[in-house]
Amino acid sequence: MSRDIVITREFAASRSRVFDAHTKPELLKRWFGPHGWRLVVCEVDLRPGGAWRMVMHGPAGERMNLHGTYLEIDPPNRLVMTETNADCHARAAHESIITIELTGATLLTHTATFPTPEIRDAVAEAGMARGVGEGFDRLAETLEQTMDFKIEMIPVPVTDVDRAKDFYENKLGFPLDVDQSAGENFRFVQLTPPGSGCSIGFGVNVSQMTPGQLKGVQIVVEDIAKAREELVGRGVDASPVYHFGESGQTEGPGEGWNSFVSFDDPDGNHWVLQQRG
Numbered sequence: 183m184s185r186d187i188v189i190t191r192e193f194a195a196s197r198s199r200v201f202d203a204h205t206k207p208e209l210l211k212r213w214f215g216p217h218g219w220r221l222v223v224c225e226v227d228l229r230p231g232g233a234w235r236m237v238m239h240g241p242a243g244e245r246m247n248l249h250g251t252y253l254e255i256d257p258p259n260r261l262v263m264t265e266t267n268a269d270c271h272a273r274a275a276h277e278s279i280i281t282i283e284l285t286g287a288t289l290l291t292h293t294a295t296f297p298t299p300e301i302r303d304a305v306a307e308a309g310m311a312r313g314v315g316e317g318f319d320r321l322a323e324t325l326e327q328t329m330d331f332k333i334e335m336i337p338v339p340v341t342d343v344d345r346a347k348d349f350y351e352n353k354l355g356f357p358l359d360v361d362q363s364a365g366e367n368f369r370f371v372q373l374t375p376p377g378s379g380c381s382i383g384f385g386v387n388v389s390q391m392t393p394g395q396l397k398g399v400q401i402v403v404e405d406i407a408k409a410r411e412e413l414v415g416r417g418v419d420a421s422p423v424y425h426f427g428e429s430g431q432t433e434g435p436g437e438g439w440n441s442f443v444s445f446d447d448p449d450g451n452h453w454v455l456q457q458r459g
Contacts, residue, residue: 394450
């Protein structure tokens with residue numbers, strides 16, 4: 183009896199683009215998972231023996247943790263990895279092998295190999311093929327988008343550039359990228375939060391907003407309590423953890439995405455941390 187579940191799909195994109203969509207976190211977060219699910223954690227160490235980890239959140243508050251190790255990497259033709267899904271009762275205690283083969287222009291063959299035919303049947307009954315297929319629907323839509331739009335920098339209006347630089351660099355711990363002046367009428371300071379693909383920038387003649395007008399930009403963290411503890415330890419006046427319920431904002435953590443901490447910079451610009459992990 184077969185131990186495999188095989189799913190095939192043709193995509194109107196090059197093998198290189200489809201391979202990248204399976205191996206680059208910024209692309210995986212756009213499509214991976216069934217309809218209504220979000221990939222909130224995506225860690226990729228793309229090398230033989232390297233580990234990968236994904237955490238998905240479902241539309242009704244479900245959570246799914248996937249992790250494994252890369253076995254073979256042959257871009258853009260073949261990717262082989264182990265996979266463990268602790269949140270699927272049918273295979274929680276078992277490791278499967280996922281083989282992704284790309285041929286022609288472009289046929290994807292996704293093969294999941296399980297330890298026994300019985301485990302294979304249980305996983306099939308749990309709806310794995312449907313979930314993977316819905317993910318491939320989302321991948322097809324993603325591949326139709328030929329242009330990437332990446333937010334590079336958020337301008338922050340400040341009164342005192344050096345005071346703001348000290349707050350963001352030394353209290354928040356944002357690494358400094360640039361501090362450049364051009365005479366008396368222009369200065370630009372750029373810092374990037376750890377792990378972020380988007381920077382913040384401020385200085386002289388950088389923003390047309392009035393200091394304090396920036397409100398509610400969200401920074402995502404994996405552990406809201408730990409993030410708050412770190413900020414308070416650095417001297418930041420951060421709020422207690424809160425969430426939103428039927429009666430509005432309520433102190434204490436919420437379920438899933440619904441846990442927040444907020445703080446102001448020295449100019450009154452208001453920032454919000456959100457737990458997404």
